[in-house]
Structure formats: C-alpha cells, structure tokens
Amino acid sequence: MCEALNVSRSGYYAYVSRPESKRSQENKNLLETIRKIHKETRNVYGAPRMAKSLPDDQKASLGRVARIMRANGIRSKTVKKYKATTNSKHNLPIAENLINQDFTTGRSNEKWVSDITYIGTDEGWLYLAGVMDLHGRKLVGWSMDNRMKTDLVSSALKQAIGRTGATPGLIIHSDRGVQYASKEYQNLLRKYGFICSMSRKGNCYDNAPMESFWGKLKMEWLNDYKFKTRDEAKKAVFEYIELFYNRNRIHSANNYVPPFKLKEPA
Numbered sequence: 001m002c003e004a005l006n007v008s009r010s011g012y013y014a015y016v017s018r019p020e021s022k023r024s025q026e027n028k029n030l031l032e033t034i035r036k037i038h039k040e041t042r043n044v045y046g047a048p049r050m051a052k053s054l055p056d057d058q059k060a061s062l063g064r065v066a067r068i069m070r071a072n073g074i075r076s077k078t079v080k081k082y083k084a085t086t087n088s089k090h091n092l093p094i095a096e097n098l099i100n101q102d103f104t105t106g107r108s109n110e111k112w113v114s115d116i117t118y119i120g121t122d123e124g125w126l127y128l129a130g131v132m133d134l135h136g137r138k139l140v141g142w143s144m145d146n147r148m149k150t151d152l153v154s155s156a157l158k159q160a161i162g163r164t165g166a167t168p169g170l171i172i173h174s175d176r177g178v179q180y181a182s183k184e185y186q187n188l189l190r191k192y193g194f195i196c197s198m199s200r201k202g203n204c205y206d207n208a209p210m211e212s213f214w215g216k217l218k219m220e221w222l223n224d225y226k227f228k229t230r231d232e233a234k235k236a237v238f239e240y241i242e243l244f245y246n247r248n249r250i251h252s253a254n255n256y257v258p259p260f261k262l263k264e265p266a
Contacts, residue, residue, distance in 0.1 A: 031068055033058055038074055044220045044249070046076035052256040092181035098197035099173045103209055105135040107265060109166040112140070113173045114156065114180070115210035116148060117217075119237070121227040128237060129156040129179075131172075132210055133164070137251055138259030139213070139241050140164050144234055150182045157188060168193025175199045175207055216245070 037045065037053050045053060047066035054060060069075070105111050111134040119126045127148045131141035141160025145152045153174075160166070172194050174180040180198065189196050199206030221240040227233040250256040 027068060030054075030058055030060055030065075031072060034065065034068060034074060035072075041244075041249070042220060042224065044076060048252070049076075049250055049256065052250055092178065092183075093186075094176055094181065095196040095198040097173075097200055097206060098171055098195065099206065101206060101208070103134050105133075108133055108135045109164055109170050110135060111171045111173065112160065112166075113207055113210045114153065115175065115207055115214070116153065116177065116179065117214045118148075119218075119222060119227070119233045121230050121233050123228075123230050126227075126230045126233045127152055129153045130210065130213065131156050131160040132213060133160075134209060136254055136259040136262035137209060137213070138246055138262075142237075142241060144230075144237065146230060148179065150179045150184045153179045154185055154188055157185070161192060166192070166194070169195065171195045171197050173197040173199070173207065176201060213245075217241075 033054060034050060037050060041053075047062055047069055050069065051060060051062045051065040054065070099111060099113070103111070103113075112131055113134060114129065114131045116127060116129045119128060124146060127145055129143045129152045130139055132138065133140045140163050141156040141158070143152055143155035143159065145155075157172070170192075172189065174197075176198050179185060180196075186196065204211050217237070217240055221244070222233070222236055225232070225236055227236070246258065246260045248258055250258055254262045
C-alpha cells in the first residue's frame with residue numbers, strides 16, 4: 001500500500017496514529033447537530049435556515065454548513081407548484097386589486113391574504129381555507145371542510161378576527177373565487193369594516209404569499225403521508241400550522257424568526 005501511495009512506511013504509520021484534528025472533531029459534532037435538526041424539522045431546512053438554527057455554541061458559516069450537508073447527502077425538500085382551486089366564472093361584483101403585489105407591512109393586522117387549497121384522502125377531498133397576516137407571514141385563521149362552500153372561507157376569517165382583534169381599515173386580499181365574492185362573505189367584511197381586495201384574473205402572483213404557503217405545507221409536511229381519512233389529514237394540517245409553522249419554522253422574510261415570535265415595531 002505504501003509503495004502504491006508513494007509514501008514511506010514511517011510516514012504512513014505517523015499519519016494513522018496522529019490524533020484527530022480539532023477541526024475534524026468539530027465538523028463531526030456539527031454534522032450530528034445538523035442531522036438532529038434535519039430530522040426534527042422533517043427535512044425542511046436547506047443550508048441557510050440550517051445555519052441560522054444552530055445552537056450558539058456551534059455557530060458556523062453558511063459555506064461550512066452547506067459543505068457538510070452536501071458531503072453527507074442532507075438536502076431540503078423542494079417546493080413545487082400546485083394548481084389553483086378558484087372558480088371565478090360568476091357574475092358577482094369583483095373588488096379592485098389594492099395590494100397590487102405589495103406584500104410589505106409595518107404592523108400586524110394591516111394586510112391579510114386568503115386562499116383555498118385541497119388535500120387528497122381515501123374518503124375524498126379535504127378543503128382548507130387560510131388567512132395569513134402579511135406582517136410576519138403568520139397564519140391567523142384557517143378552516144377545513146369536505147365542501148368548498150362560502151362557510152369555509154367565512155369560518156377561517158372569523159377565526160382570524162377572534163384571534164387577532166383586527167380593527168376597521170384592514171385590507172384583506174383574495175382571488176376572485178365565488179366564495180370570496182359571495183354576498184355572505186362580503187357582508188362579513190363590511191360588518192368589521194375591512195377593505196376587500198382581489199387578484200387580477202388568472203394571476204397567481206397577486207396572491208404569492210398564500211400560494212407559497214400552500215406549497216410549503218404540502219411539500220414539507222403533507223406529501224409524506226397517504227391519508228385514509230379526512231380526520232387524519234386534519235390532524236396533520238393542525239400539527240404543521242399550529243405546532244411547526246407559526247411557532248417554530250424560521251422565516252427568511254422575518255430575519256429567520258418564526259411568525260408568532262416576530263416582535264411588533266416600537
């Protein structure tokens with residue numbers, strides 16, 4: 001072996017008996033921590049979020065974390081697009097697009113966005129409506145049902161109002177779906193003094209934060225399961241939104257702080 005490697009026998013034995021370097025040991029310990037976080041977050045985090053999640057006594061550069069993850073085959077899940085559920089073929093009034101892809105806010109309860117998605121089970125579709133506060137990207141309201149009726153979006157909005165105490169003047173944005181254009185939903189907005197905003201026809205980018213959230217929910221969490229019942233799917237949705245996303249999943253738009261832990265501006 002020494003002849004094949006073109007090294008002396010004494011040099012080889014000196015190498016194999018040499019104590020492990022401090023850097024090598026640190027990388028081993030770092031790898032263990034990365035694997036632990038990767039498992040705890042259900043393989044969600046890539047290198048940037050992983051680097052931000054390391055404990056204070058193991059902080060490392062993004063490049064170092066990326067190299068360790070790459071060398072050990074540790075990868076984040078990739079978010080892919082899902083088709084929309086919007087039915088905008090109706091004659092109900094359509095609101096102006098007041099958000100106009102400006103998703104910035106200065107405080108909570110200034111701009112909300114909302115949408116509907118669906119989850120497949122052996123019992124049939126489970127429909128999920130969500131309401132997101134653009135300040136912190138937190139899910140403040142959500143509702144699930146086996147039918148995609150107006151009650152679905154109204155229930156999600158009522159939950160958001162109850163949890164936040166939102167006041168008149170709040171802008172709430174949605175697509176042009178019949179549920180959001182319905183008389184029942186519009187009366188609810190007027191009751192609380194909210195201002196309705198709607199996306200342009202067929203433009204998913206007008207509601208990008210909600211579209212992005214649905215992608216995360218499905219790729220990071222739901223796609224790991226095959227649900228036999230709607231109740232199983234409901235449990236998984238609850239775990240993702242309330243136990244992981246809102247309280248523990250760090251968000252790049254929040255300077256890597258979970259949505260519910262983002263502090264209000266002074």
